[in-house]
Amino acid sequence: MSRLILSMVIAGILFSILAGCTGTEKSAFSTEGTYPTPPPDLRLEAQMEKNPIDQSINVIFSGGEGQHLVGRIWVVVTRSDGETFDVELGTDKMSEVSIPGTRGSDHVTVLAQYYNGNIYTIAEGDLKTKERMDRV
Secondary structure (H helix, E strand, C coil), rough: HHHHHHHHHHHHHHHHHCCCCCCCCCCCCCCCCCCEEECCCHHCCCEEEECCCCCCEEEEEEECCCCHEEHHHHHHHCCCCCEEEEECCCCCCCEEEEEEEECCCEHHHHEECCCCCCEEEEEEECCCCCCCCCCC
């Protein structure tokens, strides 16, 4: 019985090695390189803003012409302190996500992957905390 179990474990390891899993495939949240904006007939919109009180970054998906062809939408935030967040945003209109930001300038990119595999940038920009100036 133990020989059978040992044989199955070894066979499983060999199948894993021979399957060609190299670990170099691009994940759905990959941000390597830049992605174009979608063509007009596939256009999508997202709003981004930074809360001036707690510096959270709020992103809302507003829909668009290509909404019915999108399989996944996600937000990539590179904060001014170097920390990066990848957060999935729903594909339903008015889906919203909140991500912790910093007091500095945080870079936000909203990406969409369509069912055909193409990835497009639907919104991108640097969000800064608005400074308050008191009158003297």
